[in-house]
Amino acid sequence: MASSILVPSTKLLMMLALLLGILICSESTIDHGFLQETNMTLYIHDYFSGPNATTIAISSPSDDSWIADNFGIMYYTDNPVTEGREPDSDRIGRAQGTFVSSAMDGSNSQVVMSVVFDTEQYQGSTLEIQGAGNPVQRVKEVSVVSGTGQFRYARGFATFETVYYDRAANYSVAEWNITMEHY
Template sequence: MIAHPNIIQTPSFGFGSLFAIDDPFTIGPEPTSTLIGNAQGLYVSSSRDHVVFTTVMYTNFAFTSGRFNGSSFSLFSRSSSLDAIHELAIVGGRGALRMARGFDLTQITFVNLMACNVILECNVTLYHY
């Protein structure tokens, strides 16, 4: 968390909390999977509901190796904790992925809230020029 609203609420990561991410982008969900880039971005808790954790997120997936080295695609969408599989919109890209469009189907494969660790498996369908 990099910022939170100036209101008293439960849980502490509730409505209006802003989070930054800079995570490894790998081929598979295993922690030992081959690193191909970085997933960097922001997400904000966007629901006042204390049961359902809803976020609006922006993430840029930047390739640092392989065929798409130096290119990236961007995701900007809403996500709800009620969904077993989150469908998120791909809204652009740069380099070889310029003008990318598509969608990402993400599911959580591992969670450790005490250590703030989550592993997401992202299955991306991407169209680009």
């Protein structure tokens, strides 16, 4: 009787060991390439009004005043991304996401942004950016939390600041400096 109890246990252990070996071998054959660091500067062009507005408010404050630091104000954005700060600079993609005034006193805005590249070099690659920043700070810092394509498994940080603002035209340009590691 004792031997019949040991035989299934031994078989079960051998099957588990074999399965574990297969899983370990299959994971070790996945090649992510080499971890590399990339630094890039992008320019985000923001048009707040007009027929080609790239940023729109999607929530209405109770007093109808659209001030960016009012708690609960949310904006959707789909802005052109270029290599230089001029509007006619070479386009490299779109910055798509949301900005939310997330602090009751207006001291922080939450940023969730996807930079979607459409150049030949980075076609279809994305960077996912997220974080909170004080809207009155000149330079804000957020996290690079992920990426796809050329920036798979990206992690790092991005700083951004407004480098040009035309109040009459409701147009601004933000410079984003991104430092990240990726495969």
